[in-house]
Amino acid sequence: MVTQQYKDMLQGKSVIRQLSEFATARGAEIGYENVFDYSLGNPSVPVPQKFTDVMIDMLKNRNPMELHGYSQSQGIPSVRQKHAEYLNKRFGMDYTGEHLFMATGAAGAIAHAVRLVSQPGDEILTFAPYFPEYGPYINLTGAKLKVVPANTVDFQINFDAFEEMLTEKVAAVLINTPNNPSGVVYSTETIKKLAAIMEAKQKEYGHDIFLISDEPYREIVFAGVDAPYPSKYYDNSISCYSYSKSLSLPGERIGYLAVNPKATDAALMSAMSAQISRGIGHNCPPSIIQLAVTEVLGETADLSVYETNMNLLYNELTSLGLEIVKPGGTFYMIPKAPGKDAKEFSEKAKKYDLIIVPCDSFALPGYVRLAYCIDTEKVERSLEAWRKLMKNEY
Amino acid sequence: MVTQQYKDMLQGKSVIRQLSEFATARGAEIGYENVFDYSLGNPSVPVPQKFTDVMIDMLKNRNPMELHGYSQSQGIPSVRQKHAEYLNKRFGMDYTGEHLFMATGAAGAIAHAVRLVSQPGDEILTFAPYFPEYGPYINLTGAKLKVVPANTVDFQINFDAFEEMLTEKVAAVLINTPNNPSGVVYSTETIKKLAAIMEAKQKEYGHDIFLISDEPYREIVFAGVDAPYPSKYYDNSISCYSYSKSLSLPGERIGYLAVNPKATDAALMSAMSAQISRGIGHNCPPSIIQLAVTEVLGETADLSVYETNMNLLYNELTSLGLEIVKPGGTFYMIPKAPGKDAKEFSEKAKKYDLIIVPCDSFALPGYVRLAYCIDTEKVERSLEAWRKLMKNEY
Numbered sequence: 083m084v085t086q087q088y089k090d091m092l093q094g095k096s097v098i099r100q101l102s103e104f105a106t107a108r109g110a111e112i113g114y115e116n117v118f119d120y121s122l123g124n125p126s127v128p129v130p131q132k133f134t135d136v137m138i139d140m141l142k143n144r145n146p147m148e149l150h151g152y153s154q155s156q157g158i159p160s161v162r163q164k165h166a167e168y169l170n171k172r173f174g175m176d177y178t179g180e181h182l183f184m185a186t187g188a189a190g191a192i193a194h195a196v197r198l199v200s201q202p203g204d205e206i207l208t209f210a211p212y213f214p215e216y217g218p219y220i221n222l223t224g225a226k227l228k229v230v231p232a233n234t235v236d237f238q239i240n241f242d243a244f245e246e247m248l249t250e251k252v253a254a255v256l257i258n259t260p261n262n263p264s265g266v267v268y269s270t271e272t273i274k275k276l277a278a279i280m281e282a283k284q285k286e287y288g289h290d291i292f293l294i295s296d297e298p299y300r301e302i303v304f305a306g307v308d309a310p311y312p313s314k315y316y317d318n319s320i321s322c323y324s325y326s327k328s329l330s331l332p333g334e335r336i337g338y339l340a341v342n343p344k345a346t347d348a349a350l351m352s353a354m355s356a357q358i359s360r361g362i363g364h365n366c367p368p369s370i371i372q373l374a375v376t377e378v379l380g381e382t383a384d385l386s387v388y389e390t391n392m393n394l395l396y397n398e399l400t401s402l403g404l405e406i407v408k409p410g411g412t413f414y415m416i417p418k419a420p421g422k423d424a425k426e427f428s429e430k431a432k433k434y435d436l437i438i439v440p441c442d443s444f445a446l447p448g449y450v451r452l453a454y455c456i457d458t459e460k461v462e463r464s465l466e467a468w469r470k471l472m473k474n475e476y
Numbered sequence: 477m478v479t480q481q482y483k484d485m486l487q488g489k490s491v492i493r494q495l496s497e498f499a500t501a502r503g504a505e506i507g508y509e510n511v512f513d514y515s516l517g518n519p520s521v522p523v524p525q526k527f528t529d530v531m532i533d534m535l536k537n538r539n540p541m542e543l544h545g546y547s548q549s550q551g552i553p554s555v556r557q558k559h560a561e562y563l564n565k566r567f568g569m570d571y572t573g574e575h576l577f578m579a580t581g582a583a584g585a586i587a588h589a590v591r592l593v594s595q596p597g598d599e600i601l602t603f604a605p606y607f608p609e610y611g612p613y614i615n616l617t618g619a620k621l622k623v624v625p626a627n628t629v630d631f632q633i634n635f636d637a638f639e640e641m642l643t644e645k646v647a648a649v650l651i652n653t654p655n656n657p658s659g660v661v662y663s664t665e666t667i668k669k670l671a672a673i674m675e676a677k678q679k680e681y682g683h684d685i686f687l688i689s690d691e692p693y694r695e696i697v698f699a700g701v702d703a704p705y706p707s708k709y710y711d712n713s714i715s716c717y718s719y720s721k722s723l724s725l726p727g728e729r730i731g732y733l734a735v736n737p738k739a740t741d742a743a744l745m746s747a748m749s750a751q752i753s754r755g756i757g758h759n760c761p762p763s764i765i766q767l768a769v770t771e772v773l774g775e776t777a778d779l780s781v782y783e784t785n786m787n788l789l790y791n792e793l794t795s796l797g798l799e800i801v802k803p804g805g806t807f808y809m810i811p812k813a814p815g816k817d818a819k820e821f822s823e824k825a826k827k828y829d830l831i832i833v834p835c836d837s838f839a840l841p842g843y844v845r846l847a848y849c850i851d852t853e854k855v856e857r858s859l860e861a862w863r864k865l866m867k868n869e870y
Binding site (some may be wrong): 083084085088089091092124125126129134137138141142145146147149150151152153185186187188189190191192193194196197198199200215218219221222223249253288289290330331332333334335336344350351353354357358360361362363364365366367368370371396473 | 478479482483485486518519520522523528531532534536539540541543544545546547567579580581582583584585587588591592593594595609612613616647666684685686693724725726728730740741744745747749750751752754755756757758759760761762763767804809865
């Protein structure tokens, strides 16, 4: 019989999707260039030309049987090896190819990591505000996502609440830094304190508690911001990466998980991930894309536009009286909604063709998210709309 | 804590993998050209040049933001629409884009299909001999794979055993035609009889029983063979396809599932598949590959080599006294092992650098599988080794 569980999931349409569809519909009326669509976290700068050149070169010159052939489930061995070397050089780690598993984006990496280190019924902690897709990623494994309330002072971690919630049932802690939606980057101090608490609790409970670190925005960090590599500070850690944002390749589904060589069963985890893949028919990320991203290791799209946009918006919006914790990276920021009702604020903003997302589904009521991955020229034109919104409505 | 289930799965190394590694090692000694490696089911002919040309053209001329952008989880709408139109024209079906879900190969399609129509604890029936990866695809969903014994006369279906095993617990029946490993294609008569039995049992039990049809070898059918489209004959059917073999693109992970428009909840299944994807971090198959295969709908690699190889081997091996049901398609055949011990036969064959796989793991002891997706020139040279094997050993 048709499975009710997935049928039920069709009911809830995400607020982000609804607002994005509104923006598209409004664009059809007045021209999309006149809609200041801050709804979707889609990269707005093209993939580096070098990636395209590498793809074309491989298509022209490599043996198609090898180029398009099966990859090992864990990923192509040379691809994993080169990733390990790159990460070691950059972050002073000791990965080998055996610690790497090529995944279909950070989403695939997280879903595998959760299955690697938890049983159905276990709890996984994350911190508000958080990316709502963590819900299905985790809950469909049978584990339970629990959300630690936000530290709204600076969107680092609310450690009091964290310590209270870090019970014996917790198998893993999932962090996302630089953070979607706050744009905040966890400081070295934050990561060290998090690690110390987790170490102590591991000892107290006598079992592993894993740190799963979701890092798709790793490369989008603004000037002067301290952006530590979390796995450097905690042994039982799995780093989940995606090329979706750094190379502007969201549709090609390519990323990896890197298991800390000091973690429990570190040498087995990538191979175990391949076993998880068997149960979901994943097999491997596309071979040609694995090979191509490896040829451009260390390159990024021109990400500077995001910092330009952030500064424009942060300066104008704070001068208009909005409260914002200044982002350290990503292409998001979360002003506090005046009047504290984010849905109402989002509705009012629509009148000025400003499309912003209430953060209720990010477990942070009273705030709105701006995804400022749009052309700077449009950000500039939107400032007048922001001024009108704030003048007329508040 | 690290999940024992996946750790345990690391123990069993597949016989196919072991023999393939033996072939590689032996090749390092005597030159791989002298090893007659019939172990792996990897395509041996290149992707059509048109696919490569389409890829290069898109990389050169399309907007990279669109080309590499997020696809809908169900697949790019135009891709799904064109697939529906193609299938309708070819098989007289009534699919719309809403019945299509783009998957990471047939593996991904099957894993989704099983989740769509079964609950943990339900039984899924398949028929010996069968592709051993069905085990993890199905068992890791929580459903239980049950294997109907083979009809060794012609490797069509053992209907007596099937009817006995088709109890109320069965949620779906998984078929694979053309078949790996037998190479046999189910006839229209077989499909009709299968459908009639399933229809009757649906009525008797008062619940749906789905037909999941795994069709990666759909395009590899030899002259004069009747190769019906199974979904044409049974309403509650899901067709699972892969471009791995037909376009020689196994590493690029692209295929689809097509839900029969007459199936229960047909209009919801693709959208439900997208919900399943959320729990495994799958999101979508790579965008550029989705677009490229759609541009070459109906094209295949030059698959004629497989029929040439089949005829060479079938004629020689049967004349040497081996019993073989003549394949109607694929690039496999399964001679009966003389002496009935397939492992012993495989070991003896190794002495002549013939690498063949015992079918024990395909639930067919006493037979060996030849994957004749190798160069015809090599097949020809292998015939002398076959003659020696059969002369000296039997």
